Amino acid sequence: MADTIFQTFYPPLKAVDNGDGTYSVAVVMKGIPALSGLTAGDMLVADSAISAVWTPHYYELDGHMKSSIQVPCQVGQYYFEYTGFLGALAFTANRLYAAPLTIGRTMTFDRIGIRVRVLEAGKKGRVGIYADDGAYGPGALVLDAGELSVAGVGAVSVVIDQQLEKGLYWVAIVSDSAVAQITMWREGSHIYDTTGDDPIMGCYAAHAFGALPDPFPAETQYKYGVAVGLRLASLD
Numbered sequence: 001m002a003d004t005i006f007q008t009f010y011p012p013l014k015a016v017d018n019g020d021g022t023y024s025v026a027v028v029m030k031g032i033p034a035l036s037g038l039t040a041g042d043m044l045v046a047d048s049a050i051s052a053v054w055t056p057h058y059y060e061l062d063g064h065m066k067s068s069i070q071v072p073c074q075v076g077q078y079y080f081e082y083t084g085f086l087g088a089l090a091f092t093a094n095r096l097y098a099a100p101l102t103i104g105r106t107m108t109f110d111r112i113g114i115r116v117r118v119l120e121a122g123k124k125g126r127v128g129i130y131a132d133d134g135a136y137g138p139g140a141l142v143l144d145a146g147e148l149s150v151a152g153v154g155a156v157s158v159v160i161d162q163q164l165e166k167g168l169y170w171v172a173i174v175s176d177s178a179v180a181q182i183t184m185w186r187e188g189s190h191i192y193d194t195t196g197d198d199p200i201m202g203c204y205a206a207h208a209f210g211a212l213p214d215p216f217p218a219e220t221q222y223k224y225g226v227a228v229g230l231r232l233a234s235l236d
Contacts, residue, residue, distance in 0.1 A: 091125075091181065099225035145160050
């Protein structure tokens with residue numbers, strides 16, 4: 001078989017025919033430190049030090065894709081950084097949660113929302129977007145979208161008009177509820193803590209329910225990611 005171009009990723013991966021029934025694939029990722037100790041046929045499993053370098057470059061993949069997992073962008077669809085299994089996250093009141101979201105090209109979003117799994121009457125959440133701080137964490141506030149109710153089960157959202165340029169961002173939510181639960185994602189992360197046991201899917205910080213702080217307070221890394229979604233309005 002001749003050399004083959006795989007279109008799964010952008011730019012395409014080229015598999016070179018070695019002439020002996022095997023094929024070689026070369027991948028170049030910006031910013032990765034030099035690696036050693038690999039031989040033909042080895043599979044590279046990145047450790048946390050390497051992952052921390054290349055994670056912020058996820059958005060440099062295909063500009064028509066949502067993220068590193070290569071989900072095509074479709075107007076009217078909600079996006080969040082799903083890289084693992086879905087579950088339910090029980091709020092800790094007055095805790096500001098954040099999860100990463102990679103943007104592959106300039107886009108405009110018209111809603112930001114969550115899915116409530118367990119309600120609490122009279123309680124609310126407040127949602128927004130942060131820029132990345134350059135060290136895989138939320139930094140400057142991009143948008144405080146305001147409040148939404150967690151007093152009913154199902155999808156709830158806030159109308160926005162927010163354009164985001166290509167880059168890494170963090171979606172965030174804080175609530176005054178200690179009972180309500182929302183959809184979250186867990187496991188399957190490419191980043192792990194220093195023990196190598198727990199994936200880093202997001203982070204949180206103490207913050208009294210109300211207007212979102214700017215910048216994001218000093219955070220604690222977290223093995224769960226809040227599924228705060230952005231609805232795509234246009235590819236700009």
